[in-house]
Amino acid sequence: MQISAVRWFAKCAATAALLLLACGLATAWFGTGLQLPATTTRDGALTALSRYVREPTPDAVLVGSSLTFRLKEEYFAMPRLRNLALAGGSPVTGFEIVANQPRLPGIILVEMNILSRATDAALIERYSGSGNTDDPLFFRPVRAAVAVYENWNHAPLSHAQSSFALSQLLKQPPSDFDNHIYADRAFREMNAEDPTVVAGTNVMTIQHLIEAAEKRGARVLLYELPYSDQVEQARSVKITREIVHNAFPDPDRWLKIDYPREELRWSDGVHLDERSALIVTQSIERTLAALLGAT
Numbered sequence: 001m002q003i004s005a006v007r008w009f010a011k012c013a014a015t016a017a018l019l020l021l022a023c024g025l026a027t028a029w030f031g032t033g034l035q036l037p038a039t040t041t042r043d044g045a046l047t048a049l050s051r052y053v054r055e056p057t058p059d060a061v062l063v064g065s066s067l068t069f070r071l072k073e074e075y076f077a078m079p080r081l082r083n084l085a086l087a088g089g090s091p092v093t094g095f096e097i098v099a100n101q102p103r104l105p106g107i108i109l110v111e112m113n114i115l116s117r118a119t120d121a122a123l124i125e126r127y128s129g130s131g132n133t134d135d136p137l138f139f140r141p142v143r144a145a146v147a148v149y150e151n152w153n154h155a156p157l158s159h160a161q162s163s164f165a166l167s168q169l170l171k172q173p174p175s176d177f178d179n180h181i182y183a184d185r186a187f188r189e190m191n192a193e194d195p196t197v198v199a200g201t202n203v204m205t206i207q208h209l210i211e212a213a214e215k216r217g218a219r220v221l222l223y224e225l226p227y228s229d230q231v232e233q234a235r236s237v238k239i240t241r242e243i244v245h246n247a248f249p250d251p252d253r254w255l256k257i258d259y260p261r262e263e264l265r266w267s268d269g270v271h272l273d274e275r276s277a278l279i280v281t282q283s284i285e286r287t288l289a290a291l292l293g294a295t
Contacts, residue, residue, distance in 0.1 A: 045069070045086045049097065049127045057103040058082045060288055063094030064111025067225045070272050075166065075281040077159050078288065090117040092202050092209075093124060099209045100128035104218040107291060109255060109284070112222050112244045115202040116195035116236060169275050175265045183230055183269030190234035190270075199240050203247045219291075222248055223255040225280065228269040259283040 052061075059080040062068050068085035082105075084094040091111045096119060098108055159166075210220045222244075227237060248254070257280065264276040272280060 048082065048084055052082050052084060053101065053127055058105050059292055060107040060109065061098055061105045062109045063098060064091045065089060065114035067113050067271060068111045070277040071281045074159050074162050075278050076285050078285060090119050090202065092205050093120045095206065095209050096124045097127045099213050104213055104216050106219065107288065108213060108218055108220045110206065110220060110222050112224050115199040115240055116193060118198060166278060169278060172275060174263055175273055179266060179268055183228055186269045187230050187234050190231060190236045193236040195236050195240050199243050203243055207247065221255040222253055223257060226261060226264060228266045231269045256287055257283045
């Protein structure tokens, strides 16, 4: 009985070792393309960052907050575009990560709406050139196996695959959802906030990052996403906008976004709803296409 138990244990250990070895080989063979699926908003951002530092450098990158996070990559027809917006985070975090990579995209688009949040030093260290984005060696084979399965089973839709649904979405009328409860709450919160100190610090960091990135051949353009009329009047919005435009008065520094405002709706007065995000995305893409075509 003892000999049988030992043999059984040895067989299990050998099988587990072979599986780990196979997963390790899969990591080495497919490693740069493997990524775990997003289960939360933050997981989605981390997945995008992991993919960004492992894949070839794209033509254009968006960095921003939860406002830009709504501009999903599948809304863009451009295949070589990445959205590194961090929901609940600062645009400066994404910008620093991009600027710290060995190679830069041709165009970096920086959202300037939400500058009241400090940068995430841990994320910058993890995903910058000097950081370590890998898991401990022991867990890499396991994660690789899970990633292979999950990416096969839950592969995200490409723009081509979702184009029919997107076209149908645009054909719908603007939403008639009554969001006044959420918009009132957002207004109160943003009206009570004074972002002067943090926004000023972030603007100085952005100025340094722009200078460093453009010395390396990238073009950096700033942009603002629209709020609802009510939230546009909030104190923090006005203060941030004044700080930003005083620091960057040159109109050529700003991405020109042309959209029919009367068609836009906000789920909470701050974040664009799905149809509106698609409308704004298409406007950004038209400008980007012209810029990339001219370079």
